[in-house]
Amino acid sequence: MFVSNNTSSDGPIIVMERWHLKSEVANNGLTIMQEMDRLLETSTHEHPGWCGHASFYQSNDRPSEIIIVYPWRSRDLHAQLMATEEPLLYDFQQEFCASTREVHYYSQL
Numbered sequence: 001m002f003v004s005n006n007t008s009s010d011g012p013i014i015v016m017e018r019w020h021l022k023s024e025v026a027n028n029g030l031t032i033m034q035e036m037d038r039l040l041e042t043s044t045h046e047h048p049g050w051c052g053h054a055s056f057y058q059s060n061d062r063p064s065e066i067i068i069v070y071p072w073r074s075r076d077l078h079a080q081l082m083a084t085e086e087p088l089l090y091d092f093q094q095e096f097c098a099s100t101r102e103v104h105y106y107s108q109l
Contacts (some may be wrong), residue, residue, distance in 0.1 A: 013075055013105050014069065014072075014105070015071075015106075017068040020097055021096055021098060022097065024065040027063065028065040030058075039092060044081065044085075049073040049078055049080070056068050062098045
C-alpha cells in the first residue's frame with residue numbers, strides 16, 4: 001500500500017516504510033531486516049535517487065512492526081526504485097511478512 005503525505009514529485013523527500021512481520025518471526029527482526037537489506041542493497045545504493053542510509057526501528061509495543069526511514073532525491077525516482085524492488089521482495093514477503101509494506105512520503109518543514 002502506498003500512502004502519500006507529499007504531493008510534490010520533485011525535490012528531496014523522506015521515505016518511511018512500515019513493515020509487518022509475521023508474529024512468529026518478530027523476535028528475529030534484526031536478522032530478517034538485514035536479509036531484506038542484503039536483497040536490495042545493490043539496487044538501492046546504485047540508484048540515482050539514493051542520498052543517504054536508512055535507519056531501522058522496531059516497535060516496543062508491537063515487535064512485529066518495523067519502521068524504516070531514509071532520504072531520497074525525489075518521489076519520481078523512488079517510484080522507479082519501488083518498481084525494481086517488488087519482484088526481488090516477493091519471496092521474502094511471503095516467508096516473513098504478514099502483509100505488504102506501507103510506504104509514506106514526507107517533506108521536511
